[in-house]
Amino acid sequence: MIADTPQTLLDAADRHVREGRLEQAALLYRQAAERDPNDEDARAGLEYVEYRRRRGGTTSSVLGSGESQDLTPLQKSNQDLNRREFQKRPLRLESAPTQLTIESTTKCNYHCRTCMKGYGAYYAEDLREDVLARIGAEILPTVTHTGITGFGEPTLSRRFDELLTMVVRNHSSVHLVTNGSLLNYSRLERLVSRPVSVAISVDGAGKDTFEWIRQGGRFEQILKRLAMIKRLRAIYGGRASFMLNFVGLRANIHELAGVVRLAARYGIEAVHVEDYEFHGHSFDEQSLRNEPNRANRCMEEARTVAAQLGVTLELPPPYSAQAAPPPRASFRQKLRRIRGIFSEPGRFPRRCHSPWSEPYVCANGVVTPCCISDQYLGDLKKTSFGRIWNGWRYRLLRWRVRGPLPPLKCRGCVAWWGINGGNAGNAIAREGLVVKTLYFLEYRIRAFTDRIRACLRRLGVARTSSPAPNYQRGRPC
DSSP: OOSSSHHHHHHHHHHHHHHHHHHHHHHHHHHHHOOOOOOOHHHHHHHHHHHHHTTTTOOOTTTTTOOOOOHHHHHHHHHHHHHHHHHOOOOOOOSSSEEEEOOOOOOOOOOOSSSGGGGGGGGBBBHHHHHHHHHHTTTGGGSSSEEESSSSGGGGGTHHHHHHHHHHHHTTTEEEEETTTOOOHHHHHHHHHHHEEEEOOOOOOHHHHHHHHSSOOOOOHHHHHHHHHHHHHHHHHHSOOEEEEEEEETTGGHHHHHHHHHHHHTTOOEEEEOOOOOOGGGGGGGGGGHHHHHHHHHHHHHHHHHHHTTOEEOOOOOOTOOOOOOSSSSSHHHHOOOOOOSTTHHHOSSSOOOOHHHEEEEETTTTEEESSSSOEETTTTOEEEEEEEEHHHHHHHHOOOOOOOOHHHHHHHOTSSSTTTOOOOHHHHHHHHHHHHHHHHHHHHHHHHHHHHHHHHHSSSSOOOOOOOOEEEOOOO
16 A cells, blocks of 8 residues: 655655665655655655666665774774873873874865865865875774865865775774765765764855855755755665754854754754854954854854754854954954953863874875864875874974963864864953963064065075965866
8 A cells, every 4th residue: 555645655665775676666756756846855766766777776885884893902902092191191102093184185176265275276186195005004003083084075086985995994983074066876875884974064054155155066966965865864774974064154154043954854963063264364254253242142043943953063162252353353453352461271171182192194195283283293205104193293282282372273273172162262362462472473483484485485495395286266277
């Protein structure tokens, strides 16, 4: 007997797909679509059936099935040692990293306003083969959690599938951030069954806002990808988790509750909200530091909606009315915000773990502290990771991060696990005149040395190690 409601039709169709009866599944998806022509679930089901037919009725090989996630004895013992060392935070470590971020590519088919890629040409490349080999041999054996996203769209990398398989087989849990544009059915079949956490960047709940911020993207395409994810998860279940990433801006914060509703509509478990990271151009005026009260109201509204819909909402700390002004503010504005000679106690709400547990390996082999900082710590093409991990640069970084004057990039960090707890403006506002003066001097010295290097390169006295730009606005130059 044919089911009466669209949902029972979909459930029956999904079961037929799992069992390989594609004709029966297509019939039921069509019946659901006839009852509701706007039913995205039925449309996605029909599209998937057509995809399976083109492949001869088979699914992509699901490499995640049967893969054990039990940690090896080496991973377990190193994880325990690393946790103990992080509590003491020594400068030299006996433990190896437990977490790792690998930059699979620096190419991207978007040129978002919130990213440096939206403002000029840049050099783009995939993760180099020799670097991947060094990572597999020297770092991965102790790693239990791996991120495969860097300064680019990971699914654009020609090594994406190879890298994903490599880290899953290493017993690592995996995290990636993607714009979602290249998540086709073949790739999603592989993802849904694996221990992968997938964050899809959605900076608006409507077409106009989304496409104004995420330039190069199409809102309708993202909705289609979310419908595909929902259908495949309904059919196959699986171990993957999905969330939406949202960079909070003055132009889109009023749509945060709408993004939460999108998550509920497509069965996405969580929405993660990030503070905007300054890049030194006019778009910095979009920072929520400029409208703290409005930002807090919109976040509270979204929190209420998330609670009603059962969506996990991860927010930065509320914006303080006394938060630090944007970097482009006038000297008088900055001086007016200083509260005293010395910094307030406990101005950092968190202890950042990255210098003690999570290196970031760029596509070209350069090692940096994390996905926020570009501070040079070593090069895997020239030096073994063991020497980099306890080299003088890493030790200096650890010393500064645990002290009152962290590096400049750490000062403006927007990561929730960083020293600022996800809201740099609140922490900077609690700095005293002494700390602000020292940062001012460091910034001026660094800017001066950068100008000297640039001048020497123009004169031909010094060579640049940076290749010429080859990518711009989502396409090769």
